[in-house]
Structures are given as C-alpha cells and as structure tokens.
Amino acid sequence: MPGLNPDIVAMILLQWPDLHSPKCDRRREWRLALRALLLFLLSLMFSGATAARGQSEREAQLQTIHVAGRVHMLQTPTAGGNVGVFTGTDGVLLVDDQFDRWTPSLLEAIAGITDAQIRFVINTHVHPDHIGGNEKLADLGAIIVAHENVRRRMLEELRIPLRGGISFPQPPERARPVITFTESVDFHMNGEDVRVFLVPPAHTDGDSFVYFSGSDVLHTGDVFRTNMYPIIDVYNGGSFGGMIEALEIAIALAGSETRVIPGHGFGFTDRDGLIEVRDMMLDIRDRVTTLIEEGRSLEEIMAATPTAAYDEKWGQVESWTARDLLPIVYDELQAPEGEPR
Secondary structure (H helix, E strand, O other): OOOOOHHHHHHHHHOOOOOOOHHHHHHHHHHHHHHHHHHHHHHHHHHHHHHHHHHHHHHOOOEEEEEEOOEEEEEOOOOOOOEEEEOOOOOEEEEOOOOHHHHHHHHHHHHOOOOOOEEEEEEOOOOHHHHOOHHHHHHOOOEEEEEHHHHHHOOOOEEEOHHHOEEEOOOOHHHOOOEEEOOEEEEEEOOEEEEEEEOOOOOOOOOEEEEEOOOOEEEOHHHOEOOOOOOOOHHHOOOHHHHHHHHHHHHHHOOOOOEEEOOEOOOOEOHHHHHHHHHHHHHHHHHHHHHHHOOOOHHHHHHOOOOHHHHHHHOOOOOOOHHHHHHHHHHHHHOOOOOOO
16 A cells, blocks of 8 residues: 555554453544554555555566577666577577576576577676576576686676675576686587687676677677766776776777677667777776876865766766765876776
C-alpha cells in the first residue's frame, strides 16, 4: 500500500500494550479490531512487494542484438555489462557473463540464438558484473579464459571503485579462469580467427580486447563505455592515461565498417564512437593539466568544473560522475616523474 512504511507498522505492533491487562479491558474490542486492520494492511504490503519483485524479475530479460556476422550482444535494461556471443558449428564463445543472477536469462537468450554448446567464456576484466556467471557456466562445461592478472585478483576479495569502494566475496574456485595468457591468445573456431589481447592498464590492469576478425566486431570490455564517464579502477590497477592509450589501440584496429561492443551502454557503436570518447578524455586531461600549471589545488579544480561541456551527456549516472573522475586525473597528472601516470 503506497505511503505506508512496513517498519513503522511492525514497530506499532511490537510496542502495542498488553490487551490482557486490566487497564485495557474497556478498550479491548476496538484495539483488537485496529490491530487486525493493521495486520491486514501489513499483509497487503508484503504480498504486493513480493508480487512486484517477482514480476520485475520475470520482466528483466536480456535483450539480444545482432551486431554483425556471427556475433550478437546481450544487454540488460539498465546498460549493465554487455555480453558478446559468438556462435557457429564449433560452439559458442562468450565475452563476459554478467552477475550470476542473470545466468538463467543469459542461457535463455543464447538458446534463442543457437542450440550449440557454450565452450569458452572470455573475461575481459575482474569485475563481478562481467565474471558473475563463471561458476554456473563452468558447471555446464564452459572453459573460462582471462589474462593472468584477472585470475590473480580473483584469488582474494574483490573491490570496485563505485560509491567510494564496494567489496565482493572472493570468487569460488570453479569461477576462476583455467586458462590464462600474458599478452594474447587466439581462438580458431566457427570459421573465424578470434584474437584476445591485453591492453595498457586502463579500466583495470587486466583489461582485454576481443576482436572477431571475420565478423569485424570488437568487444572492448569496460575500457570503453557509451553511457557515462570512463571508470578508472584504482583498486585494480586502472589508469586514466592508460585508458587513452587503449582507446588509441582500438581506434587503430577499427575500420570504417567495424562494429564496437562497449562494456556498458545500449547497443553497439563504431570507430567514431571510440574517437568521441578518446577526444573527450584528451580534452579533460588538457584542461586539468592547465589548471595544475596555474597552481590550482584539487578543490579549486573541482570548482572550476573542467568537465562542464561533457557533464550533461556523460555525467548523469549518479554512481560515477566528474566528482569521482577528476581526483583520479589530478592524482595521475601530479605523480612524480618516473611514477605511473
């Protein structure tokens, strides 16, 4: 029931006077009636919330989008981690696999594309919204593959930078990659060559791009996103400067017909989409550099709003805005010579 707080109702019921006390005899009947009414209202609230939650879970399905050739992408209604699906007679190769609660919807979406077995899962980095389905997919026979830094970070509790730092439990053994690489690894299946390769520390220090050569599709993981400012995960070795370098690599790889699956954002994009984000990052870096050279402190730089031209488009996701990004840019640009920037 709208506007009625179940915690308040529960508190009223818990603190209700003892109706069997002599002091309550004369008002016993109406209090019993009121108490019954409150219990009825409470049951309506909880049953309604349960029904709404169940309906929401049923409606929250992954959307399937054909990107090009043998590659599809699966996206959530909220632009969560985008999953790449590469299909053919040799089986299915996935790029990332969302949180584990999405696994039933993930399997249903894949079944709508192909009845082939899921043979490989590539993790582009270590964040839970990209590795969460690993354990269940491994139980179905999939082989998990990632850069060695991803596996190394999965040997301990995970932490991500959103909202000041959020921790997640250490992934179970079955969820960890069984095949790792240092620079790159190639897959030759479904009539195409698929190249998975490490890029400079950007979103994290284990970021990989996945390029499907025959379909001409690039999956960037969270090095590139189209719905918000870039997230630099300093807890896991990320770097603003490294992300610019990684985007340069993606731009050099992409041709005029290449389609690009971002780690987050609705739908796929292209080389121009990569250039737009790269140019925005370069401009922010240059603006912050100028302010530092003028002797401005971090607080003064924040007040100067060097991202003002971009906030309307890129700063609308509350969990990560310019307030989160600018201190990272400032700290990198202030790093002493010889230290990572």
